[in-house]
Amino acid sequence: MIECQDVSFSYPASALPDSERQTGGALKHISCTIEDGSFVLLCGTSGCGKTTMTRLFNGLIPHYHEGTYTGSVYLDGKDTRDLSLFDISLKVGSVFQNPRSQFFNVDTTSELAFGPENHGMAEDIVRERVKRVAAQLKLEPLLDRSIFSLSGGEKQKIACGSAAAIDPDVYVLDEPSSNLDTYAIADFRQLLFALKSQGKTIIISEHRLYYLSGLFDRVLYLKDGEIEGDYTAEEFCRLSAKQREEMGLRPLELAGLSGVEGPPQRINEAVWTIKNVSFAYKHEPETLHITETTFPSGSATAIIGHNGAGKSTFARCLCGLEKHFKGTVQDRSKIYSRKERLKLCYMVMQDVNHQLFTESVLDEILLSMGTEDKQRAREILKEMDLLPYEDCHPMGLSGGQKQRVAVASAIASERPLILFDEPTSGLDLFHMRQVASVVNQVADTGRTALVVTHDPEFILRCCNYVLHLENGQIQESYSIENNDGRNRLLKFFLNDMEKEVSTE
Amino acid sequence: MSRELLASQKNNSGILLDPRTKLAVLITIAVFILGGSYEGVMQYYIIALAAIPLLLLLAARKWKGAVLYILIFGGSLCLEMFGLSRLTGVANYIAVAVVGILLRFTPSVVMGYFVVTTTTVSEFVAAMERLHLPQQITIPMSVMFRFFPTVAEEWSAIGDAMRMRGVRFGGGKASAILEYRIVPMMICSVKIGEELSQAALTRGLGGPVKRTNICKLGFHVQDVIFLLICLGAFAAQIYVLAARG
């Protein structure tokens, strides 16, 4: 049993970048009791304190994150202050958001053995544990692999396995689905069922709620650092769509998305044409093979498909980042060479930190301009709601603001084609809509937007057209400006979840 | 993946050696070939030592590495034996420096290459633990090897972003380019590092008990042979020194 008694926590101001100093995930007067064997969902908008709350349970507060901490958290009657992280790690297992950063080892088997090794268990016991966990969570096919060869979904499963190898009673998961596609999420759902059936206590903080239905039996809704709602599963499911949206939460099921308000009609006869594409990474089979495809110019197009379908590779080739790309890209007027495409396209990367270089937001925009024009730069910043931050360090901004800086510098460089690589992974409803409106803004000003994404609601909000890639080939492409197209899109996403139901 | 410094996946071809044996060979080569002991009987012994990396590469079917090694090392040797005396002036000066350095560094570099491509991180760390290195060294070491590919990934992603934004060398901005590349790389790496620490600590790293390791290590016949060759080198050197003084 976990008990929080009047817990308040705030991070030290110096530990936060400029933009987050106001809210910063602080908690105020949290009191709650979490019973053994329950599955608790923590939800709320970004910055509401969900992540901070998970840190109370796994001991990172107060043992890793410093800050002002009052009240107490009791794990089975013991104050977490009196336990070390080492002690807590026997009782509470943690899984984090980013599958790339939570591995300590470079191969999967060592990763599963990592926890038990740290606790000094004898070698044959550790081996036994690895075997057992692999069997229980169906991880056998992943054993003895390099973590660099795993997909995001596989990494997240190994992360769970690694936590499970210590055999804790409680699991704390912080937005584990952020970087997964619908198929991997369905798979991950199975794993959560397996843990739940072992009678474990599970606490999960999440934005995407649809994959958790039928799993959670209690929902804690946080707002501004306080528990604002404490629901049973039935109560929570009974909330109307409107109530849920007011709370800033994503939908509980994908089917309800067909009513989402779409973007204006933008498709006309102007198109970009891609022909005779063939691409392979060194020493690997062909990853991309497209005879001919088109997508509308001046509109937003979503690129969908499962992990490994070649979506990101396609985007990279289009941008001219891959030298061995064979094929042509053209619009009405001309065919563009690779070097020209580097100047034609601008990609807003999944990890936007990679593309911000300078010491202030304004410099960042100026860097993209052919000739520096401060007035024009400020205009662009204003369009993107960034003017108050013009002197801030780009890396000190929040994730959404950074994304907008990248888009603003794309606009400043006057590129006609702007690509987004999974721009909404890990975003709450409000921020997802914000990105959607940025994409809409790009398309409304006559530029072409291409979005690689797994987020159906986001696509419905801002895209006009869909390119569906599978195994490096275009499986289908269609307009979603009519209801047929929209239903076809939703069906693709729903299929993944249904496949999973049939195997249950 | 070529960006790894140590392998992340097992590669079971060629002569399987314990990581400790590989290290012993590497150190022996570093001491005698790089250290420049070429007196008396050592002249012949170092040729045997220089042949070890070649043998190991061939056995592991790393043809490309083996051919490159033969070309560079053999080429330098030929140049040194037959070419140097014919060159004069600046050409001689440069050739002497280049040949001297290549001859002495290549065996050591190639042996290093063999070690890092055939040893996994877990094996290497396990070997270090068996050699009784304290946890204060082995823990940072495993983090470091784990982190090389990650930092390299960040590095190349940032390079892509720079190409896309048209930020290039030249135009009197060389220092700015370095700054643009190093700073985001460090910020991203430090953030990943923070997350890595949290993930490791919540799984009990750094506790008061001694870590165990499931990695299987052990000496076999081939290890014994190579270790004897290494010991022989030290014995021969002692003999040479004793004979001299």
Next chain:
Amino acid sequence: MNNKLQGKDLINIGIFTAIYFIVIFAAASIGFIPIFIPLISVIVPLVGGIPMMLFFSKIKKFGMLTICGVLLGIIMLLTGMGWWCIPTGLIFGLISDFMMKACDYKNAKREVLIHGVFSMWVIGAFIPIVVTRDAYYQNLLPGYGQEYADTLMAYMPDWILPVLLIAAFVSGLVGGLIGRKIFKKHFERAGIV
């Protein structure tokens, strides 16, 4: 505060050693052209200041720089540069650690000096080239004559080691200053300190 190195400190050492090594490795690639090898002792401390000054800001305990130095030595051994960097890394790391302790881990100006000292570990990469060069050339190349030996000595004179050591120290100071500048300009404002 507990003065023993904790898990978090050990992980930080690993992370920063990796970053440092990649940065200096990328910058020192120029040294793969053998004739430029001596330049490494200038380039490495110059660019190394950027990651190191950030690392220094995270150091609050004794021993972190010593471990970092030893790890650098081990990687140098693995990349075929000989084993001499292990002792030099250990020695200069240890001196740096003492200096950090003496200024109570919070003197930014002193940190520049410490970076100069720490940078001298690179000398380990040159020791095998210089120290044993006589034995090498005399034994492998008998009968090349005086002219040949003179060329050699001109390229690698006896005084080159101390010169390289001083070069490393001075460029370490400059590197430290650059590192401080970048630190203030970027890292502090980005909130990762």
